[in-house]
Amino acid sequence: MSPIDALLAAALVALAAAALFARAAGTGVVLFIAFGLLLALAWARLGAADVALAEAAIGAGVAGALLLDAAAQFGRDAPSRALSPPRSQALAVAALAAVFGAALLLAALAVEPLAGAATEGVAASLAQADIVHPVTAVLLAFRAYDTLLEIAVLLIAVVAAQAAPAAARTPPARDPLLASVAGFTVPLAVLVAVYLLWAGATRTGGAFQAGAVLAGAVLLARLAALPLDPQHRFTRPGVLAAGLAVFIAVGLAAGAAAGAVLAYPAGWTGALVLAIEAALMLSIAAALVALFGWRLPPAQAGACPAPAGACPRASGGTS
Numbered sequence: 001m002s003p004i005d006a007l008l009a010a011a012l013v014a015l016a017a018a019a020l021f022a023r024a025a026g027t028g029v030v031l032f033i034a035f036g037l038l039l040a041l042a043w044a045r046l047g048a049a050d051v052a053l054a055e056a057a058i059g060a061g062v063a064g065a066l067l068l069d070a071a072a073q074f075g076r077d078a079p080s081r082a083l084s085p086p087r088s089q090a091l092a093v094a095a096l097a098a099v100f101g102a103a104l105l106l107a108a109l110a111v112e113p114l115a116g117a118a119t120e121g122v123a124a125s126l127a128q129a130d131i132v133h134p135v136t137a138v139l140l141a142f143r144a145y146d147t148l149l150e151i152a153v154l155l156i157a158v159v160a161a162q163a164a165p166a167a168a169r170t171p172p173a174r175d176p177l178l179a180s181v182a183g184f185t186v187p188l189a190v191l192v193a194v195y196l197l198w199a200g201a202t203r204t205g206g207a208f209q210a211g212a213v214l215a216g217a218v219l220l221a222r223l224a225a226l227p228l229d230p231q232h233r234f235t236r237p238g239v240l241a242a243g244l245a246v247f248i249a250v251g252l253a254a255g256a257a258a259g260a261v262l263a264y265p266a267g268w269t270g271a272l273v274l275a276i277e278a279a280l281m282l283s284i285a286a287a288l289v290a291l292f293g294w295r296l297p298p299a300q301a302g303a304c305p306a307p308a309g310a311c312p313r314a315s316g317g318t319s
Contacts, residue, residue, distance in 0.1 A: 005045060012038055025071040032067060036060025050135045050206065053196075057212035062288050065219070069292065136200050140273050144251070144262040151244050151280060158240055158287045175224065182224035189217035197281050198274075207243075207277040211284025218289050235290040243283030247276050 001009075015035040022028035036059040043052035139147045193214040200206030218234055250272050255261040264272050 008038065008042055008045065012042060026068070029064065029067040029071045033060050033064035036064060050209070053209045054212070057209055057216070058288075062212055062215060066291060133200065136206055136273065136277075139206070140276060148244075148247050148251070148262070151247060151283065154284065154287050155240060155244055158290045161291055178224045179226060182220050182226055186217045186221050186224075186226065189213055189220070193217065193281065193285075197277055200277060207280035208284060210277075210281045212288065214281060214285035215288035218285065219292065222289075235286045239282055239286045240290065241283065243276075243280040246279035250276055 012035065015031055015038060019028050019031035019035055022031055036055060040052045040056035040060065043049075043055055193210040196210040196213060197207060200210070251262040254264050254268065254272055257265045
């Protein structure tokens, strides 16, 4: 291990401990975001560029924004006694975490000798899978059932979150400077998301990373009060369920032609995988946006933060 890697590992442990024992919720969230960014750097040092990008975009980015929003609801300067559990519960959770941590360490040590054989097996099967990038091949060919269930779990989480009562929120005030910046940042982020989707077949990228970037673009547009309402347009049930529905439809239809569920007929793998990932990108982005729960209460449903004349009429729907 190089000195840089040792320093990075020590910093990760220190940031994790600091985030857990922070005296204010806002401080803990900021430390968690810093931990996520360093963790992304650690994954990059390990050569896992896809995981590093996903960690930076989803783990530190979207999850950090969700936690910041939750911390704002509780109060950023809430004292630790109001947030911390009793000492007995804390010790019990710490002991349970230590047991699970030891189990994960033993599992990782047991898997490590097989890592080389697994890598060789994936490399040898890439030609048969007709997918260039090994990560995409693993996600959508070798362990497609796992990826399908992940999308189903994400959809269930969104349904559960939307079933909760909507918090009363005031529409964000229109900031001309933020709107100007978002005016060119949002289209650029959409282009980056499309590029990550297209590049996923041959290099680092794919539906999860592209979906996170697209969700960030939609949320930035909402914060900047641009004429885009993600709750009424982007997070409709059809968009949320599109990824899972297309995944199942392709898996059954293509599987019928190939002789196995979630298998792809020869010569059609690239096109079918791109269709699945495009639908997944939209659904993942919509799910991440929906998890923020920006639902206006009935009294504010017709409110529009944009200047006069820029809001759509009630008869024409939201934009």
